[in-house]
Amino acid sequence: xxxxxxxxxxxxxxxxxxxxxxxxxxxxxxxxxxxxxxxxxxxxxxxxxxxxxxxxxxxxxxxxxxxxxxxxxxxxxxxxxxxxxxxxxxxxxxxxxxxxxxxxxxxxxxxxxxxx
Amino acid sequence: xxxxxxxxxxxxxxxxxxxxxxxxxxxxxxxxxxxxxxxxxxxxxxxxxxxxxxxxxxxxxxxxxxxxxxxxxxxxxxxxxxxxxxxxxxxxxxxxxxxxxxxxxxxxxxxxxxx
Numbered sequence: 001x002x003x004x005x006x007x008x009x010x011x012x013x014x015x016x017x018x019x020x021x022x023x024x025x026x027x028x029x030x031x032x033x034x035x036x037x038x039x040x041x042x043x044x045x046x047x048x049x050x051x052x053x054x055x056x057x058x059x060x061x062x063x064x065x066x067x068x069x070x071x072x073x074x075x076x077x078x079x080x081x082x083x084x085x086x087x088x089x090x091x092x093x094x095x096x097x098x099x100x101x102x103x104x105x106x107x108x109x110x111x112x113x114x115x116x
Numbered sequence: 117x118x119x120x121x122x123x124x125x126x127x128x129x130x131x132x133x134x135x136x137x138x139x140x141x142x143x144x145x146x147x148x149x150x151x152x153x154x155x156x157x158x159x160x161x162x163x164x165x166x167x168x169x170x171x172x173x174x175x176x177x178x179x180x181x182x183x184x185x186x187x188x189x190x191x192x193x194x195x196x197x198x199x200x201x202x203x204x205x206x207x208x209x210x211x212x213x214x215x216x217x218x219x220x221x222x223x224x225x226x227x228x229x230x231x
Contacts, residue, residue, distance in 0.1 A: 033216040043205060045222035052217055091158065097216045103172055104149065104209075104220060108158040 002026065004092050006107035013082045014115050020067070021077040021110045023092030029053075032096040034075040035104070036066070039089040048090075051075055082114045118142065120223035122208050128229045129198055137193040137226045141210030148191050149220060150183060151207045159207065165191060166214055198230045 005024045013019035025034065034051040051059045051066045059066040067076040079086055092107040121140045129135050141148050150162040161175040165185040176182070180198075185191040195202055205227050209220035 031216055033218075035219055037222075043225055045207065045209070047219045047221065050217065050219055095216045095218075097214055103161060103164055105161075106151075106159040 002107075003105035004094055004107035006092055006110050008110045009108075010111045010113070012113050012115055013079075013086075015084060016081055018078060018080045019082055019112065021079070021090050021092075021112065022074070023076055023107060024072070024074045025092075025094050025105075026073065027094065027096050029096035032094055034066070034068070035093045035095070036064070036075075036077045037091045037093065038086075039091065039109075040085075041088070045091075049077070079112075084114050084116060087112060087114045120208055120210050120221055122206075122223040122226050124226060125224065126227045126229075128231065130231050131200060132197055134194065134196045135198055135228065137195075137206050137208075137228070139191045139193070139208030139210075139223060141189060141191070141208070142212075142221055143189075145210035145212050145221075146188065147211040147214055147218075147220075148185060149209045149211070150191070150193050151209070152177075152204045153207060153225075154204045162193070162206075195228075198228075200230045203228055203230045 032053045036048040038046045049059050049061045049064045051068045058068050063080045065078045089109045089111050091109045094105050123138045148165040151159040163183045164172045167188050168185050180196045183193045205225040207225045208223045211218045211220045
């Protein structure tokens with residue numbers, strides 16, 4: 001089974017609108033971390049936001065927030081007030097230190113295009 | 117402070133040649149990861165180091181691939197007898213500890229082209 005599933009290969013959003021990128025995960029480890037990364041066309045991987053499995057509140061970092069629904073095993077990224085510079089690939093990842101000795105699992109990514 | 121660095125940034129080689137890719141992690145980071153990313157694809161996990169040891173080598177695609185890490189710092193990924201399907205961007209990342217709360221910090225990658 002896939003550890004991380006991103007079902008949206010491509011998404012479009014109008015500039016200044018909000019967009020939600022979906023991510024579901026699969027783990028039996030009680031302690032895990034969820035991460036989102038942005039990869040612009042330049043190729044660099046940029047860390048955006050982190051959510052811990054024991055965190056009671058949804059993580060927020062500026063215009064990025066994480067809609068964490070533990071029972072559903074989903075960790076969707078919400079980008080508010082989209083900007084042209086948000087056009088990039090977005091990857092969801094999970095780290096589970098006990099089950100798999102610290103490997104990060106990545107989803108296949110979602111390509112986001114912001115339309116002027 | 118300095119981020120993760122990788123060298124070379126680009127490498128063009130002929131099929132059958134050996135290549136070495138280098139990764140300098142952020143100073144003090146104990147965990148180091150290698151990934152491969154083919155054009156337009158996601159990240160393929162290759163190998164993970166905790167200190168100098170590699171508890172997880174499960175992602176190495178074949179015995180032509182090997183990696184080592186010395187002094188808990190620099191890591192080298194070696195591909196022997198390169199094939200055209202090895203062409204990809206090879207990304208290195210480091211993480212401060214093995215805690216699930218720590219993110220990875222990525223290097224700029226090495227773009228490998230096998231002719």
